[in-house]
Amino acid sequence: MSSVPLEKLPHRHVLTLPSRPAAVRLARETAEQILIEWGIGLRHATVDPALLILSELVTNSVRHAAVLSPQLTVIYAAGTDSLAFAVHDRHPYQPSLYASVTGAGSGGLGTVMELVLGLGGTARVRGDADGKGKSIWITLPL
Template sequence: MQKHQKTLNGVEVVRRWTCHPRSVRLARAELSRALAAWALTEIEDAALVVLSELVTNAVRHARIPSGREIETRYALVGVGLRIEVHDAAEARPRRLAVGADAENGRGLALVEALADEWGISDRVGCGKAVWAVVSAAPGVGRSESAGVAERVPVGGTGG
């Protein structure tokens, strides 16, 4: 499943996954390892739910051309994390109004509730990046003296 790996100065992890439901579990495991390494386990629950929803949306709804993959990026920003999920589909996700008994359609509402901010950005070439920022409480995780207090640019997605 894991197709590509790149780490930039220890503050960004990039992976590519096949468009398959098991990629959700694998991406979650990778994010969990990164959060532990970055001492950001306080945000792990929220970050894993956000990632799960974004990758699940890409797997279920992004009708991507054969041979294309889903890319995840996890980047330190301030005292939190920017999560990005890239796919080659042009269709943009939208938050749905769902009934109380609906089995689907709550993913972006969960992302909105758990993330400090989220959005959709264009990519160079085809597709889009859906991103979210999840932050720890001030004073938790990496400190400003660790050199990661400023925003880390992530792959030119413009979010």
């Protein structure tokens, strides 16, 4: 799948949350609500894996970035044939996403990447301009 420029996705929603465990549930519930609003049924084959990916990424931010990032931001976007979302925090560490597929003990990121690749999606880490944070963007076909 070629990566769709995010600017071309007509649906957008941004959610900023405290970097606490409750953020995982809130990010997932918000995703379910906006997907319904955007006309993407929760029974669509991409939705359950997308929600799992989102939950893993938010969990990683809460576990590993909260010390430097008291808040995290989730950006949701969708178009007619793609769903994209990002989890942003202000921790400078940028994981190697594609290496996590083959790495031993890669845990949640390994699972994320197996799901993304299995769905024909893409994943990218984008560092903040100041080098003190990053976003992990996932794009999945619908």
